[in-house]
Amino acid sequence: MSDTNQVPVTVLGLGMMGAALASAFVKNGNRTTVWNRSTEKADALVQQGAVLAPDVKDAIAASPVVVACVSTYDVLTELLSGAEDELRGKVVVNLTSGTPDEARSFAARAEEIGVRYLDGAVMAVPQLIGLEHALVFYAGSRELFAEHEELLKLLAGNSVHLGTDAGVAMIYDLGLLSLLWSTLAGYTHAVALVQAAGASAEAFTPFASTWLEHVISPALPQSAKEIDAGDFATEVASLDTNKAAIAHLVATNRQLGVENDFTAAIQALIERRVGQGFGAHSIASLVEAFKKS
Numbered sequence: 001m002s003d004t005n006q007v008p009v010t011v012l013g014l015g016m017m018g019a020a021l022a023s024a025f026v027k028n029g030n031r032t033t034v035w036n037r038s039t040e041k042a043d044a045l046v047q048q049g050a051v052l053a054p055d056v057k058d059a060i061a062a063s064p065v066v067v068a069c070v071s072t073y074d075v076l077t078e079l080l081s082g083a084e085d086e087l088r089g090k091v092v093v094n095l096t097s098g099t100p101d102e103a104r105s106f107a108a109r110a111e112e113i114g115v116r117y118l119d120g121a122v123m124a125v126p127q128l129i130g131l132e133h134a135l136v137f138y139a140g141s142r143e144l145f146a147e148h149e150e151l152l153k154l155l156a157g158n159s160v161h162l163g164t165d166a167g168v169a170m171i172y173d174l175g176l177l178s179l180l181w182s183t184l185a186g187y188t189h190a191v192a193l194v195q196a197a198g199a200s201a202e203a204f205t206p207f208a209s210t211w212l213e214h215v216i217s218p219a220l221p222q223s224a225k226e227i228d229a230g231d232f233a234t235e236v237a238s239l240d241t242n243k244a245a246i247a248h249l250v251a252t253n254r255q256l257g258v259e260n261d262f263t264a265a266i267q268a269l270i271e272r273r274v275g276q277g278f279g280a281h282s283i284a285s286l287v288e289a290f291k292k293s
C-alpha cells in the first residue's frame with residue numbers, strides 16, 4: 001500500500017467525468033467522500049466504498065484534498081459560496097473546464113480565503129481516467145503539485161504541471177480543443193466530399209488515419225521550429241502551392257454540392273498571406289494570419 005492510499009479525498013461533482021475521478025480514488029483504496037446535486041449518481045460509487053456526504057460543507061470537511069469537477073466555474077463558485085470556513089487550509093484541485101480568466105479569478109478568490117489551489121484541465125474522456133497515458137494539465141503552485149503529484153497520477157499517469165499562471169492549463173486545454181475540433185471538422189468535411197462522389201466513410205477512413213499519422217503529425221515539430229524561429233522558408237510546399245490546391249477543393253465542393261464554408265475560411269487565410277507577399281512561405285506561417293494587431 002503506497003502513501004497515496006492514506007490521503008482521504010473528496011470529489012465534488014459526479015457527472016460523467018467526476019464519477020470517473022472518484023472511482024479512480026476508490027479503486028486505489030483512498031477514503032473517498034463524494035457529493036453531487038443529484039444524489040443518485042453516487043449510488044454505484046457508494047457500493048464500491050465511497051461515502052456520500054449530505055451537503056457540500058460536510059463533503060469538504062471530510063478530507064484535506066478536494067477535487068472538484070462540475071459543468072462550469074460559475075456552478076462551482078455558487079456551490080462553494082458560504083463554505084469558506086470549511087475550505088480554509090484545504091487543497092482544492094479544480095478539474096472543471098472554463099476560460100483562462102475564469103481560472104485566474106477562481107485562483108485569486110481561493111488565495112483570499114486561504115485555500116491551496118491547483119487548476120487543472122482533463123485532456124481525456126472518462127473511460128481513460130486512471131490510465132498511464134491519460135493526460136491532465138495543471139497550473140498553480142509548483143510545490144503544491146509536487147506534494148500531491150503521486151495522488152494526482154492516480155487520475156492520469158500523464159499529469160503535467162505547466163506553470164504558476166493559474167490560467168495556463170486552460171490555455172493548453174483550449175489549444176488542444178481547437179486542434180480537435182478543426183481536425184474532426186476537417187475529417188467530417190472530407191467524408192462528406194467522398195460520400196458525395198459515391199465512396200463510403202469506411203472505405204476512406206483508413207487513408208485518413210494514415211495521412212494523420214505519417215503526414216500531418218510528423219509535420220508539427222518542424223512547424224513549431226519554423227514558428228519559434230520566425231523562419232518560414234520551405235522545401236516542402238509553399239503557400240502559393242497550397243493556394244492553387246485549395247482552389248481545386250473549393251471548385252469540387254461546389255460541383256458536388258458540399259458545404260464550402262469550412263474550406264472557404266482556410267482559403268481566406270492562405271490568400272491573405274499570399275496577398276501580403278508571403279506566397280513562398282510554408283503553411284506554418286499561417287500562424288501569422290491568426291494574430292490580430
Ligand SMILES: NC(=O)c1ccc[n+]([C@@H]2O[C@H](COP(=O)([O-])OP(=O)(O)OC[C@H]3O[C@@H](n4cnc5c(N)ncnc54)[C@H](OP(=O)(O)O)[C@@H]3O)[C@@H](O)[C@H]2O)c1
Binds near residue numbers: 070072121126
Ligand atoms: N466528459 C468528458 O469527456 C470531459 C473531458 C474533459 C473535461 N471535462 C470537463 O469536466 C467537467 C464536467 O463534465 P462532465 O462530462 O462530468 O459533465 P456532466 O456529466 O454534464 O456533469 C456535470 C456535473 O456538474 C453538476 N452541475 C451542473 N450544474 C449544477 C448546478 N447548478 N448545481 C450543482 N451541480 C451542478 C452536475 O450535477 P447533476 O448530476 O446534479 O446534474 C454534474 O455533477 C466539465 O467542465 C467538462 O468540460 C469533461
